[in-house]
Amino acid sequence: MSPVNDDYRKKGLVSARHRIAMAKLALETSDWIRVDPWESEQETWTETVKVLRHHYNESLRLLQSKKEFMKNKRPIERSTEDSLSYQHSVLPELKLLCGADFLQTFKTPNLWKEEHIKEIVEKFGLVCISRAGSDPAQYISESELLTQFQHNIFLVKEWIQNEISATQIRYALCRGLSVKYLIPDSVISYIAHHNIYTEESERKNEGDLLQPLKLCNTTVNPLND
Numbered sequence: 001m002s003p004v005n006d007d008y009r010k011k012g013l014v015s016a017r018h019r020i021a022m023a024k025l026a027l028e029t030s031d032w033i034r035v036d037p038w039e040s041e042q043e044t045w046t047e048t049v050k051v052l053r054h055h056y057n058e059s060l061r062l063l064q065s066k067k068e069f070m071k072n073k074r075p076i077e078r079s080t081e082d083s084l085s086y087q088h089s090v091l092p093e094l095k096l097l098c099g100a101d102f103l104q105t106f107k108t109p110n111l112w113k114e115e116h117i118k119e120i121v122e123k124f125g126l127v128c129i130s131r132a133g134s135d136p137a138q139y140i141s142e143s144e145l146l147t148q149f150q151h152n153i154f155l156v157k158e159w160i161q162n163e164i165s166a167t168q169i170r171y172a173l174c175r176g177l178s179v180k181y182l183i184p185d186s187v188i189s190y191i192a193h194h195n196i197y198t199e200e201s202e203r204k205n206e207g208d209l210l211q212p213l214k215l216c217n218t219t220v221n222p223l224n225d
Contacts, residue, residue, distance in 0.1 A: 001034070002035075002038070002040075002051055002055070004045070007044045009208045009211050011204065011206055012205070013205060016040035018190075018194060019040070020040060022190055023035040026184050026187050028184075045212075047116060047212070052096060052120065052124050063091075094124050095127050095154070096125070097129070098129070099129055099131045100129060100130050100134040100135075100155070101133075101134040102126075103126075103153075106139075110212070110213050111212055112212070118149075122152065126152070126154065136155050137155065140153060
């Protein structure tokens with residue numbers, strides 16, 4: 001999980017410091033999902049494709065470190081499994097996990113650069129989780145680029161639908177309603193302690209353009225300053 005930078009400017013986006021802390025609390029019982037703060041710690045908003053490049057390069061670096069470690073191990077110290085892993089190591093794969101409605105954002109004018117969409121679906125790939133009201137197969141068929149690389153877009157249908165919405169959770173908290181059993185108790189306690197989701201916080205960045213749209217406007221109209 002890679003929480004977005006504060007500079008993304010999305011309405012109601014609370015501080016990355018809090019989002020990182022809550023994500024870590026929510027994942028305390030998971031042994032395979034982790035939170036990475038790199039994206040949120042950058043000086044400004046970082047485009048998604050650059051975040052993917054960073055994590056892919058980190059994966060390569062870790063793989064190389066492991067190979068160097070195995071190379072320096074004396075043969076007697078290597079287990080059979082280690083030896084096979086060392087001899088047949090493959091390049092890591094990195095895919096962007098998203099809700100199916102994410103595909104629709106590719107059609108939003110100026111939100112994405114065409115070359116970035118191409119790199120994401122061609123080099124990395126997507127894993128899209130089904131969401132009520134979204135038709136990912138249609139989004140793909142309506143896009144020439146997504147159709148070209150649909151072999152690298154994996155659609156996952158949730159047979160047990162979970163329609164818990166982060167937006168609805170925030171709205172409930174703003175109204176003082178209980179969200180017990182919807183999010184972990186540790187996260188509820190953190191929110192209450194720091195008084196995070198309030199009517200005031202929901203108005204944060206109100207009226208602001210999302211950073212990618214703002215950058216696009218700056219590029220198109222460089223003299224508007």
